[in-house]
Amino acid sequence: MEKACWVVVSLLIIACFNSCAVIGRSKDFRPFDESTLMGVTPGKTTAQEVTELFGAPSQVVKLFNGNAYVYERSLSKATGLWLVILTFANFDIQHDRIVFFINQDDVVSHYGSSFKTEAASYEMPF
Amino acid sequence: MRCHFRNIVWIMIALLAGCVIAGCVSLRIEKINDGAEILPPPEGFTAGKTSLQEVLLYYGAPTDIIDMQGSLALHYQRTFYRGGHLSIGVPLGDVYNASPKFDARGDLALHDAIVFIFTTDGLLKDMRYEKSTSRPLWDTYWE
Numbered sequence: 001m002e003k004a005c006w007v008v009v010s011l012l013i014i015a016c017f018n019s020c021a022v023i024g025r026s027k028d029f030r031p032f033d034e035s036t037l038m039g040v041t042p043g044k045t046t047a048q049e050v051t052e053l054f055g056a057p058s059q060v061v062k063l064f065n066g067n068a069y070v071y072e073r074s075l076s077k078a079t080g081l082w083l084v085i086l087t088f089a090n091f092d093i094q095h096d097r098i099v100f101f102i103n104q105d106d107v108v109s110h111y112g113s114s115f116k117t118e119a120a121s122y123e124m125p126f
Numbered sequence: 127m128r129c130h131f132r133n134i135v136w137i138m139i140a141l142l143a144g145c146v147i148a149g150c151v152s153l154r155i156e157k158i159n160d161g162a163e164i165l166p167p168p169e170g171f172t173a174g175k176t177s178l179q180e181v182l183l184y185y186g187a188p189t190d191i192i193d194m195q196g197s198l199a200l201h202y203q204r205t206f207y208r209g210g211h212l213s214i215g216v217p218l219g220d221v222y223n224a225s226p227k228f229d230a231r232g233d234l235a236l237h238d239a240i241v242f243i244f245t246t247d248g249l250l251k252d253m254r255y256e257k258s259t260s261r262p263l264w265d266t267y268w269e
Binding site: 063064097 | 144193195
């Protein structure tokens with residue numbers, strides 16, 4: 001009888017303290033590469049060459065003195081932990097972005113880039 | 127031996143009660159970080175002197191580009207969200223017609239941002255920096 005009780009107690013402990021952990025990774029991918037920027041020279045590279053190197057931009061912004069071509073992709077890492085009545089969830093979203101400023105002559109005047117998706121991490125919210 | 131058995135019974139009752147309560151009470155804590163840290167502007171950044179290229183070199187590609195009809199704004203932003211949700215309920219819908227339930231939730235989104243405004247010549251006209259994530263969460267929520 002006592003042995004049976006211990007079995008029941010053990011099963012109840014497992015039922016009470018069961019938990020679930022989950023990690024997730026969500027990627028909004030666009031095929032552009034940081035090293036391709038070596039082929040861009042402000043004042044020389046044309047808008048057409050930019051699209052040949054990087055493909056169609058994610059966004060085009062009309063400006064008073066030309067356009068801006070925006071290339072963007074993101075990586076989201078999610079971490080979740082369920083402990084009976086407690087739920088913890090953490091999301092870290094990081095972006096890679098390149099922006100080309102194209103002047104009225106269709107030539108790149110400036111560009112800026114940030115590559116941060118490598119910094120996305122799995123962690124707890126506390 | 128009898129006393130030992132009685133202890134086990136109490137443990138079983140407590141664990142069963144825990145299992146039942148687990149279905150009625152839940153606490154959810156969330157954190158969302160969107161974007162990288164926004165650094166304060168270096169002291170060398172001065173209106174009328176700093177160029178668009180210098181800002182792009184230091185901060186990289188902006189989150190948003192805004193055409194202000196004659197001037198240009200670059201906006202860099204990081205969003206930091208914290209959320210909590212407490213739910214207490216007794217699901218009696220099949221027995222009674224009412225199920226008592228208590229829900230409490232609170233969300234707080236903080237933004238670190240910097241905006242640069244440039245003249246038509248690509249020179250810095252104005253800038254503003256705001257770092258909200260350094261503020262205390264609890265006090266900011268009730269502010």
